[in-house]
Amino acid sequence: MLKGVILAIIAVSIAWLALDFLIHNILLEEAYEATAYLWRPDMNMMFMSGVTLVLAVLFVALYSVCVSQKSLSIGLKFGVIFGLAAGLMAASTYLYMPIPLSLAINWFVGTLVEFIVAGWLVGLLVKPEASAVD
DSSP: OOHHHHHHHHHHHHHHHHHHHIIIIIHHHHHHHHHHGGTTTTHHHHHHHHHHHHHHHHHHHHHHHHHSSSOOOHHHHHHHHHHHHHHHHHHHHGGGGOOOOHHHHHHHHHHHHHHHHHHHHHHHHHHOOOOOOO
């Protein structure tokens, strides 16, 4: 199972980095330009990538340790539930920051998609431990 966990961490990290680039640098570029006064001009990409890696480790660890029945469908369900929670947290920024509602909705949807992909990957790569036969 350790090999699957390591592969899942790598796969989830790469998927999230690619999806973050697509969502934030391409699809939401105009929304960020329209609200440029809200964002730091000196975003540290290495730090952001490090946070993504740590979150991937925690997501995969939570699945591998806390989910007893591991399968593709369970991984997808795990990703959907986690994505709904994380997406709601991301979208709730709208409540205390003057961002457009459309940006909050896009953050919710983008986060949900990212976690569904992550759930699919852990379901695919993290397999149950083989039981020893005595």
